[in-house]
Amino acid sequence: MAPLLYFATAHPERIAGLAFGVRGRGVRELLPDVDLAVEEENGETAQDRLQHRWRPGVGILACGPEPMLRGIARRYGDNPDTYVSLEARIGCGFGACQGCSIETSTGMQRICREGPLFACSEVPWLR
Ligand code: FES
Incomplete structure (x- = not known):
C-alpha cells in the first residue's frame, strides 16, 4: 500500500x-x-x-496477493490499462540470476528488471 x-x-x-x-x-x-x-x-x-x-476508461493498478490479482485480471484484464504488480522470490535483484523470471506474452521477463508492473495482457496465465 x-x-x-x-x-x-x-x-x-x-x-x-x-x-x-x-x-x-x-x-x-x-x-x-x-x-x-x-x-x-x-x-x-x-x-x-x-x-x-471502477468505470470504463479508467486504468487499474493492482498490487496484492496473487489470488486477488487473478480475480482482477479475470474481470478487468480486457481493459488495456489494467496493470498488476507481480512478486517473486528475488535472488540477485539486478537481473543476473533469472530467478524471478515469469512467462509473458512476449517471452520470459524478469520481475526485478522488466517489472514488477506488467499489463494484464502481458500475463495471460493470470486469468
Ligand atoms: S532476482 Fe535475479 S534476475 Fe531477478
Missing part, C-alpha cells in the same frame, strides 16, 4: 480513486486516515470496492 499511497499523494491528478482492502481490522489502527475495506468487519474486499468504483 505504501507506494500506492505515495503515488496518490504525489500525483492526485492521476488518481480517480483508491480501493484498499485488508483482512483484519487491526490495520485500521496503523492507517487511520486511509479508507479501507476490512473483510473481517463486513466481508467487503478491495475487489468489491473496485467493482463499485
